Structure formats: C-alpha cells, structure tokens
Amino acid sequence: MRKIVLLFVLMVFSSGYTQVIDTWLGSRMDGSKLLDNNNVVEFWGYGEYSPGLWGITLPAPLLEYQKDDSVAIHFINDSPEDHTIHLHGLDVPTDMDGVPTTSFAVDPDDTAHYEFVADHAGIFLYHCHVLTTLHLTMGMYGMIVVHDGPGQFVFQGGPSYTDAYNFLNSDMDESVNTNPLSPGPFNEFQMDYFMVNGLSGDQLYNNTNHHVFAHPGDSVLLRIGSMAYTKTTWIFPPELNAIAYTSDGRVLPNSFECDTLVVHSGERYQVLLTPYESVDTDIQVISTENRNNIQQHTNLIRLNTDLGLEDKKEELIVFPNPSQGIFEIPLDISSDEYMIYSLDGRLIYNGNIDSNLINLSNLTSGSYLLKVDNLTAKIVIR
C-alpha cells in the first residue's frame, strides 16, 4: 500500500515537472506598414491575441519556450480568409502540421489549437501554409526560440553567451503587398524589398532595438532564420570571430568559422560572435535573387562594443522573468508609474508600481515591453 501511495506521489510530482505553456495568437489581414522607401503597404500577420485591443506585427511575435515544454497555441483567425500555423522544423505530427491538405485549415472567425512538445532546443519558424506563396509575402511568419535549459548556453554542454539577438530575414514583392487581391502568377513575384526583423535600410540601421551590443570579450549569440524567398548572405567582419554552432534546431557535428554565412529560405543558424577588442562595425546582410544569382539588396546591422557599455547601464532588470504576471522592480527606480507596450510599440496598459511590484496577471501570456523611468525591459508572461 505504501508503495502504491509512493508511486502515486511520484506520478503527480513528475507530471508537475512538465510545463504546459499556453500561447494565444490571432491572425488578421489589416496590417499597414511604412517601408523604408516611404511607401505604405498592406500586410497580413499574427499578433498576441487578447480579447480587447490587439494587433498584428511584421514579423509575427517571437515565441519562446524551454526545451521539453508542452506547448498549446490557441489560434484565433480574426480575418476573412482561411489561415493556419505551420510549425516549421518542430517535426510535429501530421494533424498539427498546419498544411490544409494534410491537416486542416482554420476558417474565418474560427479557432484552433496546436499542441506540441518542444523536444529539441534551437531556432524554428512558424508561418501560414494556406496559399503559401501569397501569405508569406504578405507577412504571415515569425520565429520560435526553444531555449536549452537553465543558463545562457548555446546548447547544454556548449559555449555560453552573454546576450542574444534574434534576426529574421524576409522579403516582399511590394506590388503584391500593395494590391494583394490581384497578385498575378505567383512564379512572377519579384521580391524587391528585403528586410531583417521587418525593417530595411535606415529603418533597421538606425533602430537601436536591432543593434548588437557587446563588451570586448563578450560572446553574443545571433539567432538567424530566413523566411525570405531570396538567398541571404551574412558577412561578419573577421574581428567578430563568428562561429556557427547549430542549424535547423540541431547541434552541428562540427562548428565552423563563418565570416560569410549563406542562409537559404527556411534555414536557421545560431552564430556566436566574440569580439576580443573594441569594435564599431556593421554586419552586412545581402539578398540574392535565386533565378539569376544577382545580389539585390544589402541591409546593415550595427555592432558596437562601446555603445554596449552604455546600453547595458540603462538596462532595466525585473524579477522573475518570465513570470505568471507578478514582477519585482529594482528598489532604485524612482517613478511609481509603469507602461506596457506590445513588441511593435503600441501602448497596451499602464499602472502604478505597488511596493516595488507590478501585477500584470490580467494580461494574456506573451512578450511585452515594460517601460519605467525611460528604462525598458522585455518581459514574458506565462
């Protein structure tokens, strides 16, 4: 009898070890995007869904999980056309695969649930697989990061990193996004606009949210994925000592130095940069048209070790993060007011700090930006 009780306790205990992470995603077809050339185009996408005000972003929200998490993505299609979520690279069963012909499509104003276990760490993608050629260029894609346990390691047993940055390549045929209802023969799309994290040119280069900061001697991890139809080439200056460690959610048998890294559509890499001396340089990201192998566009990502020192002084650190909704604010914060923004910068919520605590348990699970005293922290609510 004692053994049965013990077994029962063990079962309950072990089942408690499996985290079920709920993610709420909605899809809409009413996004509006200002391009670097000052043109405004329509985009379709995903956003972190909440019953009230919510919107879509380009790219879609970053989804972050821990290895072995059980994940439930609750999907609300708040749009006039079918959509799905394909979990690219996560090797999910057929019925969770997001391909209409082999699994199911989600009707307009309908909901669906995608469940999977994140049994491999690394970088993955998600995107709509309905009329895919069109829905991708319209913007329905995002990145998934599955962390490999506690600590900041590229993979368990692998090198550590001091900070990590996520970069998702994509492109669009501007004329299609301007007039998506008459897209023309899909094979004739000309991917004439190239983006990193949904930004291009000066939009990307001047946005400090997409700069890479590091102290000399730091190891910063770049998580790179591509939803671009074009081939993308990342050129890392030699002083960054770039080494690729994983691809497609798997540790490479042999890591390799990669001053130049070619990332094809659908591929993902994790690259560690270790600048040993102070540098102020740019990482080039070049898109190349596959049909004629001609380079089309170059985007630059700023990497600065000196700015990194200043930047890190301004960082807001809250605890615990992620949390269920209660966050502790550092004691030296003078303001008693805080604001919550979506990752694309929309104000969602504001309130007052109460005894160095903020309570956000009324918000849906997901990632947000917390601003206090002109300091910003990215927070995750689970």
Add this chain to the structure above:
Amino acid sequence: MRKLILALSIISCFSVFGNNVYDTLYINKDTVTIGAQNIQLCVFNDSSDFKPFNHLFELNNADTLHLHIVNNDSLDHSFTIDGIIDEAVPQLGVADVSLELGTNMAYRYYSKESYGHLLGASGIIMKGYEMYSKFYWNMFEQSSSLSYDLAALTETQVPVTYLPDVFTINQKVYPQTNLDTLGKVVGNVGDTIIIATVNAGKMEHTLHFHGYHVEIMQVSQNSKMLGWSKDTYPLEVNEVIVVQLIPHQSGDYPVHEHNLLNVTSSGVYPGGMIEILSIDP
C-alpha cells in the same frame, strides 16, 4: 564434388565482387506539356520512344556499367559525369562507355551541351545502398519560352531575365509527383530510407521536410553539410545530395521547395516542386 563446390564458390565470389551491367541509352528530344506549359525537353531514355523523364540506373556494389548510347537528336551531345567521364555522342550517332564507379553514392550524368542539360538531359546513377528503400528527386525548372530558344539555338545560356514557369521533380509537377514511383516516398516508422536529390536546374533550390529531420549522407558541393541533421537544405546548381530519413512518426508530410515561388505550376499554387511522404506505423 569438390570441383563443383569450388566452381560454385568462384561464381559466388564473382557475384559478390560485381556484375557487368549492359544497357542502352537514347538521347531523345520532344515537346511535352507539363502542368499547363509546353516546353522543349531533352532526356536520356531507355528506348527510342520519347518519355518525359531521364532513365535511372541502380547499380550494386562493384557493378561495371557498359553503356551503348544512341543519339536521336540532330545535334551533338555528350555523356558526362563530372570528374569521371566526358564522352562525345555525335548527332544521330552512337558512343560506347564503360563505367567502374568507385564509391557507393549517387552520380549525376548529363549532356554538357546547352541544348542538352539546360533542356533537361540530366539523370541519376545510384550505386550501392542495396539494403535500403531508395527514392530519387531530380529537380528541374524551366522557362517555357526559353526552352524553345535553347532548342532553336537562339539562346545558349541562362539569361539574367530568367523567369521559370515550370518547376518539376522527375519532370513532374505536384500533384502528379504523388503518382511517381521513383519519387513518392512510402515507408514505415523505423525504416531507413535513402533519398537522392539532384539539382539539374538552372537556379538553386532549397528543400524543406515537414515532420522530420534528415541526415545528409553525401553532398557534392557544400561539403561542410556532410553529417548534418537538417529539415531544410539547399541544392546548388548541379549539386547531388543524398539524405537518410528514419521516420519516427507516421503520417503524410509534404516536402517542398521553400522558395514558394517554385511551389507553383504555371503560376498557380500549389504545384511544382512538392512531394508528399507517406509513412505508415
């Protein structure tokens, strides 16, 4: 009796060390409709009758292939395997070649003339992997208008304005790829499945597997990928990559070019370069 055993042993020994395989290849050219497009297609067939796909050779370990090649085209061609053989096959003429291919792997043979390989004359020789289920994806895309220019010799290279409208695997577009016994992967959970993928086209292609990661067993150009476990990998022009799939789950899973412009047929999605893996428990 002892002599009989000795003779049987010698015969058995010879069969282990390989056979002489004799075959005839025909270089044929014709107009074919793929999807809704008419294109000029040049192929290596196993008979004088035009068939819209290239002949596949499967050789056992240490087999020697003796080929009699008949050129039914009115233009000179070649039978070429990079680094191994480059034999001219004159217009309306013949050539004979013998191939002792060393390593067990997939080889790409082709006609090096622009009106040859650029019109599709490119096939696969698979040597070894006898114990496993094997499938073949010969990736080839074409611009219907360019194909006529190449056939008429008014164009001899790929123009910078190249705009393909036909995207094929084994010269078939989805959903016809589902009916292709060479390419349609069927198997069971736990099987070891070998897939030889060749880019016979004029542009890079990138294959994405749903449901599975595959291990790269052979790679002809991007050698650092050897041994990698991938769900998405690029095929450079002319590249040969062999992957091993050991399914851990059952179901139907697409594999497709991840440049979605190439998952179209005559500009319509879905079509073009898609295969559906069907894995039983």
